[in-house]
Amino acid sequence: xxxxxxxxxxxxxxxxxxxxxxxxxxxxxxxxxxxxxxxxxxxxxxxxxxxxxxxxxxxxxxxxxxxxxxxxxxxxxxxxxxxxxxxxxxxxxxxxxxxxxxxxxxxxxxxxxxxxxxxxxxxxxxxxxxxxxxxxxxxxxxxxxxxxxxxxxxxxxxxxxxxxxxxxxxxxxxxxxxxxxxxxxxxxxxxxxxxxxxxxxxxxxxxxxxxxxxxxxxxxxxxxxxxxxxxxxxxxxxxxxxxxxxxxxxxxxxxxxxxxxxxxxxxxxxxxxxxxxxxxxxxxxxxxxxxxxxxxxxxxxxxxxxxxxxxxxxxxxxxxxxxxxxxxxxxxxxxxxxxxxxxxxxxxxxxxxxxxxxxxxxxxxx
Amino acid sequence: xxxxxxxxxxxxxxxxxxxxxxxxxxxxxxxxxxxxxxxxxxxxxxxxxxxxxxxxxxxxxxxxxxxxxxxxxxxxxxxxxxxxxxxxxxxxxxxxxxxxxxxxxxxxxxxxxxxxxxxxxxxxxxxxxxxxxxxxxxxxxxxxxxxxxxxxxxxxxxxxxxxxxxxxxxxxxxxxxxxxxxxxxxxxxxxxxxxxxxxxxxxxxxxxxxxxxxxxxxxxxxxxxxxxxxxxxxxxxxxxxxxxxxxxxxxxxxxxxxxxxxxxxxxxxxxxxxxxxxxxxxxxxxxxxxxxxxxxxxxxxxxxxxxxxxxxxxxxxxxxxxxxxxxxxxxxxxxxxxxxxxxxxxxxxxxxxxxxxxxxxxxxxxxxxxxxxxxxxxxxxxxxxxxxxxxxxxxxxxxxxxxxxxxxxxxxxxxxxxxxxxxxxxxxxxxxxxxxxxxxxxxxxxxxxxxxxxxxxxxxxxxxxxxxxxxxxxxxxxxxxxxxxxxxxxxxxxxxxxxxxxxxxxxxxxxxxxxxxxxxxxxxxxxxxxxxxxxxxxxxxxxxxxxxxxxxxxxxxxxxxxxxxxxxxxxxxxxxx
Numbered sequence: 001x002x003x004x005x006x007x008x009x010x011x012x013x014x015x016x017x018x019x020x021x022x023x024x025x026x027x028x029x030x031x032x033x034x035x036x037x038x039x040x041x042x043x044x045x046x047x048x049x050x051x052x053x054x055x056x057x058x059x060x061x062x063x064x065x066x067x068x069x070x071x072x073x074x075x076x077x078x079x080x081x082x083x084x085x086x087x088x089x090x091x092x093x094x095x096x097x098x099x100x101x102x103x104x105x106x107x108x109x110x111x112x113x114x115x116x117x118x119x120x121x122x123x124x125x126x127x128x129x130x131x132x133x134x135x136x137x138x139x140x141x142x143x144x145x146x147x148x149x150x151x152x153x154x155x156x157x158x159x160x161x162x163x164x165x166x167x168x169x170x171x172x173x174x175x176x177x178x179x180x181x182x183x184x185x186x187x188x189x190x191x192x193x194x195x196x197x198x199x200x201x202x203x204x205x206x207x208x209x210x211x212x213x214x215x216x217x218x219x220x221x222x223x224x225x226x227x228x229x230x231x232x233x234x235x236x237x238x239x240x241x242x243x244x245x246x247x248x249x250x251x252x253x254x255x256x257x258x259x260x261x262x263x264x265x266x267x268x269x270x271x272x273x274x275x276x277x278x279x280x281x282x283x284x285x286x287x288x289x290x291x292x293x294x295x296x297x298x299x300x301x302x303x304x305x306x307x308x309x310x311x312x313x314x315x316x317x318x319x320x321x322x323x324x325x326x327x328x329x330x331x332x333x334x335x336x337x338x339x340x341x342x343x344x345x346x347x348x349x350x351x352x353x354x355x356x357x358x359x360x361x362x363x364x365x366x
Numbered sequence: 367x368x369x370x371x372x373x374x375x376x377x378x379x380x381x382x383x384x385x386x387x388x389x390x391x392x393x394x395x396x397x398x399x400x401x402x403x404x405x406x407x408x409x410x411x412x413x414x415x416x417x418x419x420x421x422x423x424x425x426x427x428x429x430x431x432x433x434x435x436x437x438x439x440x441x442x443x444x445x446x447x448x449x450x451x452x453x454x455x456x457x458x459x460x461x462x463x464x465x466x467x468x469x470x471x472x473x474x475x476x477x478x479x480x481x482x483x484x485x486x487x488x489x490x491x492x493x494x495x496x497x498x499x500x501x502x503x504x505x506x507x508x509x510x511x512x513x514x515x516x517x518x519x520x521x522x523x524x525x526x527x528x529x530x531x532x533x534x535x536x537x538x539x540x541x542x543x544x545x546x547x548x549x550x551x552x553x554x555x556x557x558x559x560x561x562x563x564x565x566x567x568x569x570x571x572x573x574x575x576x577x578x579x580x581x582x583x584x585x586x587x588x589x590x591x592x593x594x595x596x597x598x599x600x601x602x603x604x605x606x607x608x609x610x611x612x613x614x615x616x617x618x619x620x621x622x623x624x625x626x627x628x629x630x631x632x633x634x635x636x637x638x639x640x641x642x643x644x645x646x647x648x649x650x651x652x653x654x655x656x657x658x659x660x661x662x663x664x665x666x667x668x669x670x671x672x673x674x675x676x677x678x679x680x681x682x683x684x685x686x687x688x689x690x691x692x693x694x695x696x697x698x699x700x701x702x703x704x705x706x707x708x709x710x711x712x713x714x715x716x717x718x719x720x721x722x723x724x725x726x727x728x729x730x731x732x733x734x735x736x737x738x739x740x741x742x743x744x745x746x747x748x749x750x751x752x753x754x755x756x757x758x759x760x761x762x763x764x765x766x767x768x769x770x771x772x773x774x775x776x777x778x779x780x781x782x783x784x785x786x787x788x789x790x791x792x793x794x795x796x797x798x799x800x801x802x803x804x805x806x807x808x809x810x811x812x813x814x815x816x817x818x819x820x821x822x823x824x825x826x827x828x829x830x831x832x833x834x835x836x837x838x839x840x841x842x843x844x845x846x847x848x849x850x851x852x853x854x855x856x857x858x859x860x861x862x863x864x865x866x867x868x869x870x871x872x873x874x875x876x877x878x879x880x881x882x883x884x885x886x887x888x889x890x891x892x893x894x895x896x897x898x899x900x901x902x903x904x905x906x907x908x909x910x911x912x913x914x915x916x917x918x919x920x921x922x923x924x925x926x927x928x929x930x931x932x933x934x935x936x937x938x939x940x941x942x943x
Contacts, residue, residue, distance in 0.1 A: 065890075071905030072898075076730055092890035095901055099621070104886055107789050111796035115807055115889070198606055198619070229524075229607045232618075235906050236480060236603075243707045244490045245483070259906045265706040351623050358619070362609055 047144045051301060055086055057294025063090040064295035066303075067101050068120045070315075077311050082302055089295055098122055102129075105287075109134045114287045117296030118303075121156065124347040126282030130154075134287045141300045153344070158283030159304050160317040163328060163339060164202045165275035167252030169241050171266040178248075178270050182206070185250065186222050194228040195246040197237050198363060202251030204353040205276040205342040213356065220360035230363055242267050254328050255316045269331070274338045277320055281344040370850040374766050377756045384818040385775045388782040391790035392637070395630035400793070404627070413627035414634075422611075423632070430612040433529055433601065434594035440534025441590045445541025446583050448683060452542075453549035454575070455670045457679045464546075464930045465923060466687040468539040471872060472922035473694060474879045474899060475599035477915045481694035482532050483603055484701075488519035490709055492697070497521070524608045533600045535690045537593065541586040543872045544823075547865030548582030548830045550933075567670065582830030588647050589826035592640055592780045621785060630786060637778060644777045647829075648770060695919065702912035722913035731893055738809045739878060739895045743925065746816045747873035751866050753817070754824025758832040759858065761825075763840070773825070780822035788886035791815045807889040815883050820873050827872075831865030864933055871929035875922050 058064065068075070072095060079091040094116065096104070102125045108114050109132040121129055129135050137155030147157050166185075168178060173193075179185060185194060207216050229246060231237040238256050241249045242265045252269065260267035284304065286296045302308050312318070318326030320339045332339055346353065394400035396413050417423060448467050451457045470478070485493050500508045503515030522528070556578065560570045576583075598614040606615055613632055620629040672679055701707050703718045726732070754776070760766055761773040779787065791814065795806040805811045835858065843853040859866070881900050888897060899914035 069904075071907070072731075072901035073905055073907065094888070094890065095904070096885055097904070100886055103785065103789060104792060107792045108796060111793055113796040113801070113806075230609060232602045232606055235903060235908075236476075238906070239480070239707060239908055240483065243484065244709065245487055246489070256906070260706060263705045266708075351625075354623050358623075363619075 050140070050144055051298070054294045054298040054301065055089070058086065058292065058298045059088040061292040061295045062088070063092055064118065064292050064299045065092045065094065065116045066118045066299060067094045067096070067105065067116045069096060069098050069101060069122070074311065074315055078303065078308060081307065081311060082299065085302060085307070086298060089298065091299065098125055101125070105129065105134060106132050109287065114289055115291060116287065117290040117292045118284055118286055118299055120158075121282045121285055122158065122160075122278075122347075124350050126153075126156070126285070127348050129285065135285045136288050138285060138297070138300060141297050141304075144301055145305045147304070153282045156283040156285045157304060158279060158281065159309055160312065161277055161279035161320055161328070162317070163254035163275050163277050163320050163332070164205055164251040165254060165272055165337070166270040167238065167241055167249045167256065168268050168270050169244055169247050169266045170268045172244060172247035175268060175271065180271065180273050182210075182219070182272065185248070186219070186226060188226075190248065191226050193247045194223075194226055195231050195237060195241070195249045196223070196228040196361070197234060197249065197251060198230045198232050200354050200357050200361065200363070201350065202276065203357050203361075204346055204350050205278060207346060207353065208343060209274065209276065209340050213353070216357060217360040220357055224360070224362045228361075238267070254320065254331065257331065258314060258316050258327070269335070269337075271335045271337060274340050275332070277339045277341050278347060279319070279341070281347050368850065370764070371766070373756065373851065374760050374764070377753065377760065378768065378772055380753060381757065381772060381775050381821070384814070384821060385778050387790040387794045388787040388818065389637070389778055391793065392630050392633055392782055392786050395626050395786065396634055398627050413631040417628050417631035418635075423616075426611045426613055426616050427635070429526060429610060430595060430614075433526060433533070433612050434591050434597075436526075436530035437533040437537060437594040437597070438587050438591045440531060441537035441541045442583060442587050444535070444538040444686065445586065446545050446579070448538065448686070449542045449545040449549050450571075450575070450579075451679050451683065453546055455672050455676065455679065457672060457676050457683070459680060461927075461930055461934070463680070463683045463687075465926050466683065466691060467542050468871065468875075468926050469687070469691045469695070469919070469923060470536050471539040471543075471875045472879065472919040472926070473698075474881065474896060474915055474918065476881075476903065477698055477899075477912065478536060478694055479532075479599040479603040481697040481701075482523070482600070484697045484707065485693055486521045486523040486528070486532075488522060491519070491521065491523070492693070492709070494519040494521050495709065523604055525605070526610055528604045529601050529610070529612075532604060533594055533597055535686075536600065537590045538686070538690065540593070540872065541583075541590055543868045544586035544589065544827050544830070545579065545582045547827070547868045548579060548834065550864040571670075581833045584647060585826045585830040588643050589780070589823060592643060592777070592822065595636055595639060596780065633782065633786060637782070640777055640780060641774055644774050645770075648773065695916070698912045698915055698919075702909050702916050705909060707908060722907075722909035723917070725910050726913050726917050729898060731890075731898060732895075734891065735893045735895045735898050738812075738892055741809050742813060742816065742877040742894060743874045745813050746820065746877040747870040749813070749817045750820050750824045750873050751828075751869050754821060754828045754869065755832075755859065755862055755866060756854075757821075757825050758828035759854070762829060762832045763835075763837060776825045777822045779818045779820075784819070784882035785886065787815060787819060788883050791818075791887065807892065809892040809894075812884050812887050812892060812894070815887055816877050816880065819880075819883060820876055823872060823876070824869050827865050827869040828862065831862050835861050867929050867933045871926055874925050874929075878918060878922055878925075 075093045075095060079093060082091045083089065094101070098120070101119065105114075105116065105119055106128060108116075109129075114134070119129070119134070121135075126135065135154070135156070138157070139152070139155045142152055142155070142157050145157075151157060168175075179187065203216050203220060207213060210216050210219065228250075231240060231249075234253060234256075237249055238252065238260070240246065241252075242260060244266070248270070254269060254275075256267065257269065284300055286293070286300070290296050309318070313327060316328045316331075318324065318328055320326065320328035320332055321341070322329060322333055322339075391400055395403070398404060398407050398410050398413065445467075448463070452460050452463050452467070457463065473481070483491070485491050488494055497520050498506065498516060500506050501512060501515050501520075502509060503517050506512075506515050509515035523532070557570050557574050560574050561567075565573070596614055597612075598618060601610075601612045601615045602618065605612060613636065617629045617632055620626075620632070700710060702722050703720070704714055705717060705719070708714050729735075757772060757776050761769045791811055792806070794800050795803065795811055805814065839857055839861070840853055843857050844850065848856075878894075879896055881896050884894050884897055885900060888894065895914065895918060899911050899918065902908075902911040902914060
């Protein structure tokens with residue numbers, strides 16, 4: 001491969017970094033500024049030199065090990081694109097749930113022998129990793145991409161968002177019959193029609209918008225009288241919804257839209273007045289003693305930049321806030337659904353909220 | 367020091383190495399110590415207090431015991447009966463029956479659980495839909511003929527009853543595999559004596575055959591009971607829907623909620639139950655000579671003639687196969703052929719595609735996964751069964767000090783939650799002195815963890831078989847001046863071979879389909895096929911996950927067939943010589 005040509009092409013892509021920034025995370029307090037964030041400046045020769053330096057280091061290291069919870073399909077695409085862009089650097093991915101990744105990372109960290117270079121920190125895992133000393137400041141990488149300061153969290157950055165709403169099976173219920181509010185699901189006509197995913201994350205993230213913990217507990221106690229069916233896991237619950245096992249599922253990620261709708265599966269997103277969005281909190285990071293430090297930086301730079309994010313956008317994980325012009329943002333605008341960004345605190349304290357809410361809904365954890 | 371003692375010490379040391387790490391990790395976690403402790407809370411017994419003072423724990427415990435006992439009863443009833451039919455009667459097509467009965471074990475847990483929902487769910491379950499089509503009160507095709515009809519779906523699977531039946535049926539193959547070798551090794555002299563004395567066949571089976579099978583059947587029951595305590599997928603899918611908890615689902619929710627200490631404190635409850643079970647089993651089978659049926663005298667297993675009942679027996683096995691194996695398998699096949707699951711219809715038939723199967727064979731990670739899975743299939747059963755045979759021999763046939771402890775140790779991994787076991791091995795191989803062994807991140811750490819996890823199965827299978835071998839065989843060889851090691855390999859092992867092959871088959875199946883342990887221990891170079899399926903499932907690629915599951919099941923079916931053929935060849939050699 002002609003390396004200079006490759007670099008020129010890469011630099012051209014870097015000029016698209018503003019798009020990457022637009023896909024970036026938001027913190028509730030920074031929403032206004034982030035929405036109006038100016039596009040990042042085109043990368044200069046200094047950035048190009050820095051990237052080249054990481055690449056040369058990465059070639060010597062030979063590989064980068066990335067731990068994440070993404071779909072196998074998208075990871076394969078990313079790996080192929082990355083290795084084509086940077087020959088001589090192999091991308092090895094470990095895929096697990098956020099829980100699996102966390103347990104293993106903490107065990108490695110505490111044993112003082114870390115085998116990964118880049119790790120996702122979603123589901124509140126960032127705070128555990130921080131306690132275990134597995135987090136670094138990656139400002140140099142984020143500067144190179146051009147991520148605005150207000151989109152960063154302690155030198156980390158997460159370009160992915162999750163929208164917590166509700167899904168329905170159009171073969172079993174008409175869109176016109178669906179409620180526009182969450183309160184609407186408490187109508188007796190939905191008794192026995194609702195399925196609830198057992199992790200109850202939706203209700204934790206709705207807390208600041210429903211008037212606090214007590215209001216959510218009251219809602220869950222009333223929801224319990226609707227005889228909801230508890231289902232385990234996002235994948236299984238959506239599969240059963242599409243199969244016709246139940247008409248409505250709370251919650252459902254909007255990321256399921258590209259999985260089902262283009263194939264003609266009976267899956268629809270309930271047009272609620274508002275849904276809840278996580279993102280904009282802590283993001284990807286690298287451990288201080290990563291085995292392949294240059295390769296880790298190079299991969300973060302590429303993955304969180306426009307090229308990596310273009311591949312990701314097909315999974316509907318881009319910024320869903322109005323005006324972001326991503327797939328999810330356009331979808332929510334079209335259906336007049338308002339996305340509410342969840343403050344980081346709720347991700348951080350998800351375990352204690354879940355415990356209380358599980359008791360309220362009749363799914364006691366302890 | 368004699369060769370036997372040396373070997374005993376080596377076996378003890380290996381067992382401690384395999385078992386103690388997960389146990390220590392479990393105990394440390396309960397005390398808020400170790401790699402997943404909450405550093406800001408300090409050492410505490412609080413987890414025990416919280417776990418065992420909560421009233422929900424006792425409701426859960428009661429559910430768990432009822433669930434495990436019920437499932438064990440269902441599994442033993444069918445499994446032992448089928449083992450008897452296949453091994454000791456002239457039922458037709460026995461090799462086919464062997465493969466058919468054990469096929470449930472090939473189906474990965476999460477796919478099996480989902481397949482059952484798709485079969486028995488009140489709304490979309492194919493069994494319920496078929497029954498309503500035939501016997502619906504409104505417009506059932508056969509309602510007027512039958513004289514009665516259903517107003518709603520007749521099968522209501524969500525709850526304790528559904529969990530017991532499905533888990534029990536799933537474990538039938540397991541009981542079958544544990545007991546089939548024991549039935550094989552039965553000297554028919556006692557049965558023949560009874561028959562000669564004029565006892566009818568039914569009496570012979572009830573009063574001689576079944577009584578001699580007590581250790582083998584009990585061993586199977588103990589194992590299935592312990593496995594049902596830990597069973598997760600079926601309770602999660604059929605129990606959680608109606609908020610019926612058992613300990614495993616409770617532990618799952620606790621782990622998801624980062625309450626590892628509490629989860630481990632409940633896990634210690636499992637360990638206690640397991641220790642009690644092992645001691646109880648030991649007590650029941652204390653006078654082992656009563657069960658020894660393989661003596662120094664030659665014998666040929668006798669085939670019981672069933673007469674006209676042989677076809678009825680085969681129909682029973684076929685019905686079991688149809689409902690418990692074939693139906694879930696076909697649901698999976700259907701799921702693998704359509705882009706998203708729907709009840710089969712003409713419209714969906716038009717969307718059938720083989721794309722998912724194509725993907726299975728061109729998967730970029732497939733080759734590595736296949737190679738690693740092959741390593742698992744070869745090494746895990748071999749290592750487990752050799753170790754299990756030695757442990758069982760020392761526990762059952764010797765009076766060496768500490769043998770009861772060895773028995774308990776070998777059973778404990780069964781009740782350690784898989785997450786804890788995996789973390790224990792991660793920690794063990796990342797710290798000194800085992801850090802010097804470069805196993806972490808390779809397929810070998812998965813092999814070691816699986817051997818540890820499956821050792822209880824191996825020892826339960828071998829205990830019953832070892833009890834059947836009379837000590838006079840070993841004594842004869844030793845009196846003739848043959849060394850203990852040679853006696854064991856040349857006299858004992860050939861006699862244990864049927865049980866070892868059964869154990870090998872099950873362990874190979876388990877090694878192929880297990881997900882949780884490999885998931886926490888793999889690195890990109892040590893991916894296995896079950897993880898490819900899990901990856902597809904997690905990515906919402908249900909058709910690909912189902913296609914991988916179907917291919918996996920077919921591969922496991924072939925392994926079972928190979929095991930059965932090897933077993934029969936050995937039986938023929940035995941009968942001939």
